[in-house]
Amino acid sequence: MSAEGEQPDAAGYDAKCVFCRICNSQEGGAELLHSDEELACFRDIRPGAPHHYLVVPKAHVGNCKTLTNEHVQLVQNMVEIGKCVLQKNNVTDMEDIRLGFHWPPFCSISHLHLHVLAPASQLGFLSRMIYRLNSYWFITADQLIERLQSNGPAS
Template structure:
């Protein structure tokens, strides 16, 4: 009897499959990019986060930092996601520094708030320098708007959850 307790059951195999589905969404463009299926250059890639250039840059330096595993939009996050969001921000800062952006006072780190996000895979916009953003970009990535929250605002919201 003890041997059968350690033998994987069909339910165990289904659970493994479900975990794989949660970690990778084959319809998600960002999952495809992270997995090397789109030919997009990854500026950073580790087990937690990946980074690549935005295809429609809103500033001279516009990068997207995404969880390597599929995570929904910022509205679906809980307090347990604070370390992930913090790592996303730190990775964004590292990428800026590698690209010779030294003035971190002229940058913007933020997320589009649903339903104003085009991809449901969580992604941090890293924009620099904000002083060189055009009119449309200033509107799309506008501070204190209904559609865009800074990383600090999101972290404050997550940390206040019980």
């Protein structure tokens, strides 16, 4: 369900969701850096690092709290696409990256999106807070996958 209260259509598209519109090339100004049947990747409009991308499912999926263990492969695929886009953009130090999700209610858009940031060592003060490890508002992709594998639902 979108933040506006409307249900996505049968194909998983929510016309009121900006990420659904970007994935379907209906939102001007957003260049898709990656697009396949399942996922899309584009630059964050408020970058927190020199490389800041968002990887999103093309079908409207709620936030990370709505996921179950059935979504582990989706999250893993999102991580792989994020790393691939970083490498295509000449990021070579894959140890100096941050991959994660904002934890509800700290999500600005209620469509699942993986933040891909690099180099993590160059995050500014505010970005270090917004994308802070082990905080109440941000969870790494690895932590989310671990929760999904061990508990079922992420919440």
